[in-house]
Amino acid sequence: MRLHDEQVSALRQGALASASLLVGMVPWGIVAGVAMVSAGLTQAQAVAMSVLVFAGSAQLAVLPLLIVKAPLWVILATTLVVNLRYVIYSAVLAPHFGHLSRPWRALLSYITVDGVFALFAARFRPEDADPYKHWFFLGGSLVMWCGWQVSTSIGVFAGAMIPKEWSLEFASTLGLIALVMPLLFDRAVVWGAFAAGAVALAAAGLPLNLGLLAGIAAGVAVGLAVARLSPTKA
Amino acid sequence: MGEVAFGWMLITGMAVVAFLVRAVFILPGSRLRLPPTAERVLRYAPAAALVAIIIPDIALAHGVWAISIDNPRLIGGLAAFAIAAATRSILLTIVGGMLVFTLARILAGG
Numbered sequence: 001m002r003l004h005d006e007q008v009s010a011l012r013q014g015a016l017a018s019a020s021l022l023v024g025m026v027p028w029g030i031v032a033g034v035a036m037v038s039a040g041l042t043q044a045q046a047v048a049m050s051v052l053v054f055a056g057s058a059q060l061a062v063l064p065l066l067i068v069k070a071p072l073w074v075i076l077a078t079t080l081v082v083n084l085r086y087v088i089y090s091a092v093l094a095p096h097f098g099h100l101s102r103p104w105r106a107l108l109s110y111i112t113v114d115g116v117f118a119l120f121a122a123r124f125r126p127e128d129a130d131p132y133k134h135w136f137f138l139g140g141s142l143v144m145w146c147g148w149q150v151s152t153s154i155g156v157f158a159g160a161m162i163p164k165e166w167s168l169e170f171a172s173t174l175g176l177i178a179l180v181m182p183l184l185f186d187r188a189v190v191w192g193a194f195a196a197g198a199v200a201l202a203a204a205g206l207p208l209n210l211g212l213l214a215g216i217a218a219g220v221a222v223g224l225a226v227a228r229l230s231p232t233k234a
Numbered sequence: 235m236g237e238v239a240f241g242w243m244l245i246t247g248m249a250v251v252a253f254l255v256r257a258v259f260i261l262p263g264s265r266l267r268l269p270p271t272a273e274r275v276l277r278y279a280p281a282a283a284l285v286a287i288i289i290p291d292i293a294l295a296h297g298v299w300a301i302s303i304d305n306p307r308l309i310g311g312l313a314a315f316a317i318a319a320a321t322r323s324i325l326l327t328i329v330g331g332m333l334v335f336t337l338a339r340i341l342a343g344g
Contacts, residue, residue, distance in 0.1 A: 031328055042238060045238070053248045065287065083256075085280055093259070173291045197285040200286035212283075215286030216282045216283045
């Protein structure tokens with residue numbers, strides 16, 4: 001396939017716009033790579049997880065659960081919940097990409113990440129008829145995809161050389177702490193998060209890690225209740 | 235089931251879930267809008283899930299509560315919360331939390 005000049009130009013603009021996001025992503029990818037092998041995945045599995053799942057927060061979130069040998073369905077349910085923000089992105093992006101072929105839509109779905117979504121949503125409106133905006137999205141996403149694969153691979157191979165006593169898998173929990181902080185943007189979310197933590201801790205003795213699911217349910221319920229009672233509607 | 239086989243099933247399942255949440259509106263080419271209640275639940279759930287993973291991971295040791303200065307994960311985790319709140323930097327949070335955790339681990343003799 002030969003690309004038109006306009007396609008190459010949009011691809012390049014997207015790539016340049018998201019290059020600045022790499023600064024934040026590369027250290028994060030290295031930590032994720034180290035944490036994946038420290039948590040017990042083989043090197044091949046850790047690399048495969050980055051390629052196939054391609055979702056940093058979910059990749060880190062499942063590691064503490066993998067270590068305590070949680071059942072598969074609990075880990076997959078957690079993957080779903082941690083990735084629920086993508087449902088919102090998908091709804092926002094759908095009108096932009098509705099005219100594209102099915103393989104294009106599948107590719108753009110697979111490769112969606114937070115940073116490029118934010119750049120794209122700030123730059124284009126759904127009613128924009130710009131015929132090359134999906135090339136912009138693809139260019140930005142490919143930069144992030146390559147950055148993620150390279151940085152997690154570095155972590156995977158470095159992680160295999162680091163002694164087990166250093167407990168570097170704990171870095172995944174620390175990464176989640178860094179990740180949750182910007183999510184706590186209003187009172188309802190904060191109260192919901194407190195409730196989730198308290199219930200998860202109180203119910204830690206339940207079998208099948210049901211404490212985790214109980215914590216999530218309690219967190220959502222408390223968040224909704226606080227938002228309803230709060231005088232300033234968020 | 236062996237650990238390696240479990241790992242592959244996990245990766246396959248996660249790949250399917252991670253693809254479906256991103257494709258749910260894009261792939262069918264849907265023009266549906268999310269109802270506001272759904273949008274709110276989607277806002278609270280991820281923070282709740284992350285905290286529900288973090289807290290037991292730092293406050294339990296071998297399945298029982300370990301709310302004590304002798305628990306290095308708790309000390310490192312609390313330090314990380316403070317660093318994250320103050321700096322909003324992922325890198326500083328991980329490096330700082332890991333340093334405090336390691337120091338606490340050595341002092342606790344583990």
